[in-house]
Amino acid sequence: MDRMRNLARDIERYILELLEDVDEDFISLRRKELAEKFSCVPSQINYVLRSRFSPEHGYLIESRRGEHGYIKILRITCDSSDEKINHIADLVGEGLSLREAQRLLEALQARGFITARERLLIEIAVRHVAGDSTVVQNRKIADLIKSMLGVIITN
Amino acid sequence: MDRMRNLARDIERYILELLEDVDEDFISLRRKELAEKFSCVPSQINYVLRSRFSPEHGYLIESRRGEHGYIKILRITCDSSDEKINHIADLVGEGLSLREAQRLLEALQARGFITARERLLIEIAVRHVAGDSTVVQNRKIADLIKSMLGVIITN
DNA sequence: GAACTATTGATTATCCCTGACCTAGAAAAT
C-alpha cells in the first residue's frame, strides 16, 4: 500500500512559504482554490488552519464568505513584553494539562520564544508539579508556566 | 520462565545509536515499526521512552497519532565537558539546600554554564514549589533542584 | 519476600481526511 501523502503537512508548508515570500505579516487566499491545488476537500483547509495556524501557533485567521470570499492568515506580532505576557496569559488561561503544557512549549520553541534548553527546564518543573493530574494540578501548572515564561520574556 | 531479553535496554541502545549516527540532535521514528523490529508490543516503546528518554534524562519527546504518526526524540545538548562540571555533579548528587542551590546557580552562571534566563527559570520553579513551605516541601525542593540542575550538568 | 524493573494487552485518545449540511454576503430579480 503506497504511503498517502501528508496533505495537512504539505498545505502547512505551502502556507508558510507564502508567508515568508511576502513583505507583510499576513497573506490572503481562497479556500476553494487552495483545496483544488491540493486536490482535497475544502474543509481540509479549515483543519490545517485549526491544527497549525491557531493563536497558540502564533497566527490569527480572518475570513469572509460569499462572493469575493477569502481567508486571511496573520502572524501575531508582539513587540512589547507586556503584549507577549498577555498573549501567553490568554493561551494558558485558568488551567493547563501536562499534555497541553508540553504542546504549548513545543510551539513556543518553534517560534523562537524559548530555547530548547529552556523548554527542557520548564518541562521538568511542570512535570514535577503535575504529579497526579487533576483540576487542581492544572491550575498549578498554569500558574507555574505563567511565572516561568513571564520571567523569561522580561529578561 | 526464561531470562528476560531485557528488551528495554536493547531498544535504548538502538535509539542512542540512531541519535549518534545522525547529524541533527533529534530522530523520528514510528512506534509501530520499532515495536515490530524488536518483536514486542508497541507500548514497550513508551516504557523505554518514559524510563530512559525523559526530560530529566535530557530528552524531549514530540509525537503525533494517526496516519503519518511519528515519535520524535530530541536530545538537548548542554555541551559542558569541563572537569569542574563533574565536581558540581557530585555536589548535586549529595542533595543541597535552597541556599546552597542559589550559590551554585550563581557560580554556574558566572562561569557561563547556564544563562541568566536559565538561572531565573530554576529559581522561579524552586520558589514556586517552595510556596507554602513546610518540612515536607523541602524534600520536593531538593528533588526539583536536583532534576533541573542535574540535567544541565550531567548532559 | 519486598521493592524495583520490564512486558503485555485492553482500552482510550488523537490525528488526518472526507462529505453532508449550515451560514454569510453579494448580486440578480422583482
Add this chain to the structure above:
DNA sequence: ATTTTCTAGGTCAGGGATAATCAATAGTTC
C-alpha cells in the same frame, strides 16, 4: 427596497490509522 439566488466559507460527525495510558503480570535484585 425587498426577496431570491448564487457563491464561497464554516461546522460537525464519523471512520481509518496511530500513539498513549493503565492496570495486571512477570521477572530481577537485594
